[in-house]
Structure formats: C-alpha cells, structure tokens
Amino acid sequence: MEQMILDRMKLQQEQLYRLKALAMEGHVVLAAKYYSALDFLVFSRRLKQNGISHQVLNIRGLLKDKLAEDAILNAFEEGNWIYMGLYDDKFMGKAYIQGMVSPLDTLLKIQKKIEKPVFIFPIGVVYRNTLEKEDPTFFDIIFGYADNPGFVRKVLIFLKYNKNSVLNISDPINLAQFVKSSSVYQSQDIANTIIKSIDDEKRVCIGPIVKPKQEIKQKVLNDKKVIEIIEQFAKDNPKALAKAKKEASKYFDEIAADYSPFYAELFRKFLTWLWGKIFEKIYLNPSELEVVKEAAKKAAIIYVPSHRSHLDYLVLNYMLYVNMLHSPRIAAGVNLLFWPMGTLFRKAGAFFIRRAFKGAKLYTAVFTSYVKMLIQEGYPIEFFLEGGRSRTGKLVNPKSGLLTLILQAYLEDNTKDIAFVPISITYDKVLEDEGYIQELKGREKEKESALQLIKAVRFVNKKYGNVYIRFASPIFLSDFIKGKSDQDISETAQDLANIIATQINNITTVTPLSLISAAILSRFKKGFKLQDLSESLNFYLDYLKSKDISISNLLFDVKRAVDHTVTLLKQWRIVVNMGDMTGEFYGILEEYRMVLEYYKNTFVHHILPCSLTCLSLIAKIPDNLNKSNLIEMLKPDLVFLKSILQNEFVLYKGDEENWIWETFKFLEKNHCIGFDPKGTVLLKPEGKDIIPLFTRPICGIIENYWIVSKEAIRLFEEKGRISRIIPKNVSKMIEHYMKLGLIDYPEAINQFTISNAVSLFNNIGKSKQNFLLELAEHADIYSLSKNIEKFLKASA
Template sequence: MKVIRFIEKAVSSLRTLIKNLLQATQATIRSRIRHIPQALPKRRHEIIGDILERATHQDTLHELSRESGIPLDHLEETFQRYLREIAADLNYMTVPFWELLVTWVFGAIYEGYEVDRASLDKIREINRQRPIIFAANHRSHMDYLLISYILYRHHIPMPHVCAGANLSFWPMGWLFRKGGGFFIRRSYDGNKLYAYAVQAYIEELLRDRANVEFFIEGTRSRTGKLLPPRMGILSAIVQATINGAADDLLIVPTAVTYESVLEEKSYLQEQSGGVKKNESLWDLFRLQKYLRRRKGKVYIEFGEPISLQEFADQDFQDKKKEKIEDLAFEITYGINKATVVTPASLVATALLTHDRRSLSEEALNQKIEKYLDYLRFKECRLSEPLQRYQGNAIREALKYCVRNHWIEAYQDGGGLYRVKEECRPLIDYYKNTSISFFVSMGVLTTILIASKTDVVSLSQIEGDYQFLQNLLRYEFTFSWRRPLGEHLERLTNWTTLQTLPLLKDRRWESKNLIDFIQNQGKLLFAKEEISHLESVNKFTIENALRAFRDLGLVSEEKEGVGKKKRIFYRVEPGSNQLPKTQANRSTLLKLLVKN
C-alpha cells in the first residue's frame, strides 16, 4: 500500500510539474507575441468541422452526387480530403518562432524594407471594423512571408495567404500553414467538387472575419510587368460576399517591389523557353548561396481601399462576369499606382533604351533626370534613396550591375557603360518593374512617330490609341478609369508578325510555335533587323499571340482540360483577305514601322 501511495503521489507531483512547465512555456511564448487579435483565428480542424456541419454543404454534395453519379459517401470523403489539402493552420502560439525564422532569412538576404507607416495606421483602424482582403502583385516566393511578417510586426492581424499547392512540400508547407498559408491547385478545370471546396473554405474564412491575402496575377511575374489578372480567387471572394459570408469587404491593392529578386536566374531561363522546375526540399539547401550577399531593399506600399459594394449594384447578377473583370482591373490599377520606382529600374530603363553600344555616365544621368521629371509630374512613388540621395542611389545601382557582371564599366573613358548582350533580358526584368508609368506616353509617341504628316487629327490618335490598347491588353495593365493607352512593345510584335506568313496552312502547338518564333527572332537579331534581343522572350510572345487571336490574325484551338489542356494556333488560308483582318494587319504594320 505504501508503495502504491508513493507512486500515486509521485505521479501527481509529476503532473503538477508538467502543468507548471506548460504554463510557464505558454507565458514565455505569449510574452514574445507582438500582437494577439481580440478573436483568435480558428484552428484548421475547427474550420473544416464548421464547413462540414453547414446545411448548405450537405445540399451541395447531394446535388453533385446526382449530377455525377458518384456515391455520396465517396464525395464526402473526397471533399474532406480536399479541405485538409487546402486549409491553413494559423496559430499565434507558434508565430514567434515563425517570426524568428523569417527575420533571420529576410535579414540575411535583404538590407531591410520600407513601408508607408501612415497606410499601416489606416489599415489597422479599418481592420477594427471589418476584415480586409489584401490583393497583391507577385514577384517572388518571399511575398508569401513578407506581407504577413510586416502586418504582424505592426500589430495588424495576420492574413490567411493563398499560395500554390506546389509550395505545400515539407517543411515549407508546414511553415506556411502555421503562418496562415492555404494551398490551391493551379488548375482545377472541370473538378466541380474541388472548386466547391475552395469556395466553401474562403466563405468560412470570411464568416470568421479573417483577413485574406491573394495574388491577383495568379503566378509570379517572370518579366517584371504586372500580369493580366486571374479571376478565380477574386470571383470566389465576390461570390462569398453575395452568399452572405461577410458584409461590405474592403480590398486593399498591395504593391511589393524588390531591388533584386531571388529567382532572377530561373526567370531568365524560363524567358528563354526553359521549363519551370517544381519547388522542392532541395531548394532550401540552395538558399545558403543567397545568405552570403545582400540583394538590396524591398518596398511595400498599400493603395486606396476598394469597397465591394461599389461593384455589387442592382444589375450585378446580370453582368457578373463584366463586373468582376472591372473590379480586377481596378485592383491592378491600384497596384500599379502604389508601385515604388527604384534606382535599379531607372538605370535599367536608361541602359536598354540607348541605341548605341556604350552609354556615358553623364548621358545616363541626363536620361534618368528626364524620367524623374515625368514621374514626379505623374506623382509616382519614388524610393527614399531616389528622393534624398539621387546621385548616390544611381551610382550604387550601377555598381550593383557591374558587380553582378550585367554591364561592363570603362572608367578611363570618363565613365562608360555597356550592357552585356546575354544579360539584356535580366536587366529588362528590372526595367519592367516601373514600365507601367511610361505606358500612356509611349503609346502616344508611337502614334506620332508613325504618322507621316505634321498634323495628326485627334480622331486619328484616338483610333490608333484604342487599337494599341486592344493589341497590348495582355502585355500591359493600364487604367480603365481614363482613356489612357499602353506602351507598344513594337519590336516583339513585329518579330511575331514577320513570322506569321511562314506558318500558313500549319497547325502549331503553342509551345512549338513559341520556340519557332524565338528562333526566328534570334535570327533577325543576328541579321540586325531587330536591335533588342530581350524583346524575344516567350511570355511577351504568348501575349502577342493572344492579341493576334483577338484581332483575327490567327485562330486558336484548345484540346483537353486541366494539366492535359493543349493550345494550338493556325494562320488560316485566306484569312488576311478578310476585310477586318486586313484592316487590323494594315494598322499593325503602320504602327510597327521601324524608325
């Protein structure tokens, strides 16, 4: 009996000790948490449980079962598996460790970040009343962590972040989930059950008044330009609001600008036609090479909030698709407007818009001064170094290019710089980060140069302006608020147009056609018929083909769905004789005239 009482007493003491240790550990962790929201986010299993208990969920599954002929129990099992695959597990008890890791990685790679504190104060005040949707551009995998990191450090509840399912691999998937990441497949065409799982999950987040972050482009930009918006997640958010999951939501356009991105070399490879490599655990081991050198600063800016009520008027259901597209372009306009212009982007623009082989430092500074005059006129956001230390900021950007062997410097000639031909596409990426600010001026200049007369009528300018907008709708994002045109990437489209006669009577799969056009472009560059090799990149060619499809210059056919979907192009025999196509071709050739 004494032995039994001794064991019971020892067990009781051990339980008390463990309880005290847990309480002490939790107290220590809580002391390190910068901000705990009034309502803690639900855990992963709680969110999934709430979705499964809703009556509307059962009704939808019964309907899908009737449509597909799949047994209900099988659908329920698959639906739960989809939810587990998608759901985040944001936990403020693990956030201090998450913050510590992100601080170490970010601090080792970058020199810091700049953010508008007044915008953060405004967001914090708004967020006390309603949840916020952060709609961001997408430049790097760092985006997933960076925006949440900054919001958390400034006492704003962390958002649930929509990420691609390719990032769910261990251990990054675990880290992202604990930081609020939820994972969506890149494509789920035809899979109604998966689409419903995504919709149900987003609705549940909004019912819980959670902040949400998503990337309007749907993928990382490989060119530096803001890509055309993808409607999937935005449509789900709008539908959730219609279904009563939340009152009036505010969408905040969020612009992230890097002086240098981690993935620049892989982007260059993909631009040249290389295949994108899937992310894996081995990428973490390769991260160490970035920890040995700094890659400049990161700038985060928040645009003016957009109310969903402005778009959900009485005729919304009748014009749902058009309304969501309008909203998407309103968001991209807000992102472009909030984008910060960096010294690197101005240096890249000056170097690549110079026709001669070398550019003196004096001439480069003169070009940049003209850019800055125009940017200030447009009230663009300039980075702090450009505002306060312009001369030094430009010199540091030039040194960075030289140090990375992108350009060659000849100091004996009074400071001459020459871009290495093989590095032009890489420098083009950084030029493109601020190109949106020059779009309207570029298109107007193109029209005036193409004109053969001293006087051009306003109606002619407006007609050509509208044509160029339609031609370049997939290449640039522009404001839909005012009739602003887009800058014409005439050399890329001219290269593609010159190739089209060679394609008559043939049906080309998209990838093979792009490879062919790239090879033709390189040949034209070698023959000095085009002077900018960076214009021959696969993403711009893809956009040109989509525009030519809309203009009737090529036809497009699709086969299969999801991962098996294939796109084919054809130049139809005699299509150029059709009046509309002939007119479009004539207008295009006129505007692409070499000068």
C-alpha cells in the same frame, strides 16, 4: 529590468500624436474594458517614457472621496489625466447595491458643467500570442479567461509575452458632443462604444475567437452546396455517399490552414535574421497601414499583393505581423506543399489551392465553402491576383477565378463586408531574377522542392538592396457592387480584378535600377558615361514627379543613385568599366541585357501614356501633324496600340485625349517639340534625345506582336485562311529573324510575351473583351502587321 521590459511593449506613434494633440484641447480619460492595476502601471510608465508630462491618476482613488465629482474636476484643472476600467469589480457591486453613481455618469455630469471637452480614449494591452478560444479550458476557469485574465495569469502573460504586445489607444469619444444627445442611456451608449472600439482593435491584432479545427471542418463540409454536390455523386447509393464524403474530407485536409502562434513567432525570428542578411531595409508607410487597420475593424480584409518573388508572402506577412496585424490566411499553390515547407507554411497560415480545378465540382464546393467560412469568421485572407509570379517584371494581367468565388460567397451571405487591399511589393533586386531569365529563354520552370530550398542557401551571402511595400486604399465590396446587380458575376469579378491591378500599378515604387535599366536599353546600346545616364534619369524623374508617382528615397539624389546602382551592376557583372580617353565608360554585357529588360518592365506601366502618345507623335510628324488636329490624328493610333497591348497591361477606353494633352504638356516643358506659326508640330533636337527614352521601353514588347503577326501572315499564305497560331512555330521564326538581324530589341523577346501575343491574334473577333472588336476592324492581317511595323520603324 523594468525599463527593458516596458520598452518592448509597442506604443504606436500615430496614436500617441493624436493623444498629445487632443490633450491640448481638453481633458483626457484613458478607459480600459476591465480594470487592471498592471495595465494602469504599464500605460502610466510608457506614456511618461514617451514625453507625456501629465500625471495619470487612478479613478479608484478619486472615487473614494465623498465628493468624487469635485476630486475629478480638481484633477482635470491640475492638468492630470485619469485611468479607469469600465468593468471594475470593486465598484460595480456598490453601484448596483448602494445606488452609487457610475464613473461614466460622474464624467457626464462634469462635462455638463465645464466648457472644455473631456476625451475618453479607449485603451487596451494586446498580447499577440494569447489567442482567445471558443471553448474554455480548465486553466481558463481557474486563472481567468483570456479576455479578462486573473491577476496571476495576467502577470504570467505580461512576463512571457511582453515582447509581442502593443498598447492600443483608439479614437476618442468627445463627451461634449455626447451630452448634447437626448438619449436616456448616455453612459451605456458610451460604454458600448468604448468596448466595441477596444474589441475591434484586439481582433485586428490577434484575429477572431479560435474555434476547434474539427468544428471548422464540420461547418465547411456541412455547407449547403457541398452537401448538394455529395448527394449528386451518391445518387441514393450508400457506398457512393461514403466515398464522396471521404473525398470531401480529404479535400478539406488538403486545403485548410492550421495556424499556430508558435510557428508564426518562429517564422518572425527566422525572418528577422534573414532580412538582416539579404536586405538593406524594408520600407512601409505607417499611415497607409493605419488605413488598413481601420478597414479591418469594419470588414473582412483580403490582401491582394503583386507577385514577383516567392519572398512576397514572407516579407508582407512579416511586416503585418511585426506591425501587430493578425496573420492572414494565404492562398498558396499546391506546388508549395513539399516537405518540410508545406507543413511550415500551413502552420504559418497558408491554405492551399490547385492551379486549375475546372470541372472538379466537389473540390470547388469544398474550397468555396472554406473561403466563405474564413470571411464569415473574420479571418484576413491573402491571395495573388496574377496567379503566379511575374517572369517579365510587369504585373501579369489579373485572373478573376478566386475573386469570382469570393463574390459568390459574399452574395450568398453578405452579413460581413469585405475590403480588398491592393498592395505593391517592389525589390531593388529580385532573388529569382537569374532563374526567370532562363525561363524567358525557354527553359522549363524548376519544380519547388527541398533540394531547391537547400540550393537557395547560397543567396544568404548576397545583398539585394531595399524592399518597398505600399498599400492602396481599401476597396469595400458593398460599395463596389452597388449598381451591378444586373451584371454577370464573372464580369463583375473581372472588373474588380482590373481595378485592383490598376491600383497596384499606381502605387508601385520606382527604383534606381528600373530607371537605369530603361535608360541603358533606350539610349545606350553599347555603353554609357555616368553623366549621360544621370541626365536620362532626370528626364524620367521629371515625368514621374509630375504624376506624383512613388520613387525610391535613393532617387532624390540622382548622382548618388547612379553611382550606387552602377556599382551594383558591376558587382553583378552586368556592366564593365571599359574606360576611354575622356574618363570612365561602361559597357553592357550582351548576355545580361535581358536582366535590364526585366527591371525596366517593373516601372514601364508608369510611363505608358507618354510612351504610346510619343510613338504616335513620331509616326505622324511626317504627315504634317498640327495643333488643330492632334486628337483627330493621334487618338486612333492610341486606340490601336491599346488594342495590341491589352494582354500586357490593364487598359481602359476613353482616356486617350487626356493622355495626348498631358504628354504634349510634358514634351513642351522639356523643349522636345514646338509649333511653327501655322501650328505644325516640330520635333526639336532635344526631343530626339528624350523621346526615345519613352518610346523604346515599350517597343521591345510591341516587337513580340509584330513577330507573331508575321507568323499569322505566313500561315494565311500557306493555308489560304486565318489559322490558329502555334507558339512553337513562332519560336522558329524568331530564330530566323535573329539570324537576319531583323529584331531590334532581342532582350525583350520572350516566351511569355509571345504567348500573350499568340492569344491575342488567335482571339481577334471572337470575343467582346476589351479592345478585341476594335482590333478586328483593322481589315486584314497584312494591314494589322504593317500598322505595328509603322510604330517600330518610327522609333528605330
């Protein structure tokens, strides 16, 4: 029974490795904030279970000895470790009244006599479900506060919550370094450092001290900006004042989370069951999570994940929860406020945001005040930079609205730093992909509802492969805004949004399905053999590995990855085994090519530099492209292509030359190109097979822009001037071009990319954003369209 209970209490392996490593270099002291016989027992037993052979001695027993200093020295020499509590009722009185030397002072004296360092590791047992409240209850007064419970409460907490506990071992204090300081308050400085370390670890896990909801509401509604807006509405009219206050109160109730540890634990149990049913495994890098935990000790954490599925917030918050990080307050759309999920999400930590609230001054003020309160109190926050879920597989270009509000809140009161954590969540198969395909074809999005939830039960009987969660290095706002004081706040927010989006893209894991989808759509229009597919994957992997891009574990064995993924594609009825005289041959069902397009898009950003450079290369080879004029010939094309694709990807100016040299290095290595004695670039036979793997995945996206350019020309010829393009008219042109067989990549034509293209053409020359001015320099709409078509023809 004891073994079973102790096994439930998590001991983090990274902390254990550090403890073992430093134990070989010096003596070890485990220092708790408060002395606890139970904690001493728990740590001693759990360390022994994890292969620690050193005996852990209680400092109380050593301090009883009149020669306490010698007793501790002997313990160290025998290889024993020592446990102590900084606040120990048994000795604090004696130390004060009788002038007894404190345990820390004793350890400092010992350190001055020995060469080997003494490492003091701050430790603590954290029970996640025991939130600390600002206002003490009668129970707290009788049985001890949550921070330092009495014996009875301690035992009850241990018995009830041991499954939801973690044994924290923080970064050690090296006494050998401390004794070199000239401070006369050495022991107090050490105690303060230990206490801060223990408290920081606890806050990361259980969150800030909980205030009553009414106090939070009062703080939000009494914000200076909220009061200012209310007074503007009131205009010295008591009735209008009351109405505005009532409206503000209603907004708070609509927005605010109502986190409950009980509901959070309920979600954990349900999701543990659900993930076991639908996923093979959820991958997460523990070392990346450790970096996040360290950042959470210094700043308010804001998690910014990619958004491809409604499961994103569930799977991410589940993994944070089971890894003992406090559940973030999640910015959820008001579309999720349907019964019963609205209440459940609110209890699990969601706060709700309207899709648009431009012009709603009072709502904006209340919402901004609420976000500011979360940051000031130290609550972690989570929101999706893309606004909504990606329907195309690519990361949607970031929206900066909520970031602007956060920046404003920080600049008004920057007493606490903010750390943004970009996160990529990638699925082998996305739960909603079939629905997305229908939306891409033009069907209206189905509204979230209880009925939709009931329909979703059918998904529980299917397997969706693995999930891959990656965390980029946190971006600290205090560092980011240095040197940007003269910049407009919305411009700063957009810069930050672009950097976060770039970081998310950089860490996105490449799955077997994404590579196989790209290979099928690029090389195998009608069908493929497994060997040919494996060959294509090897070219992709060679490029990805050269860029140190994260790939699924399954891709380390290409044959196994291909066999496994093609088996899934057969089960999903996307491909069929047609067979031929030479063996297995797989055909692609035409109506499912759009599904492959979706998964291809989940990784296409990784090969974009190579894709665009290769497009320019094959377009320029007939023009006697030479080693001496590569940059001169190819760079203008890259700038143009970036200009066209600025609504599809986060792109930056100035990296074109690097793209060119790195792509040529890759192509030469794989015998795709060569040079004649005069330096003229030659396309080799291998290049005719490999280069399309990189150009065609992007051509489908570019074809949407070519179609919109044709609509722009039609309008110009009809009206004699550049006119605003209407997406509905583009749809008619698509139907016409489909009938004529003018579209090479029908699976890539969709209303979302068309909408991006329409936005681009409607804004040419009207904005200084990104590449729009460069695009305007391409004279007229005819040359613009012809330039786009040039690249499509080159890759055909």
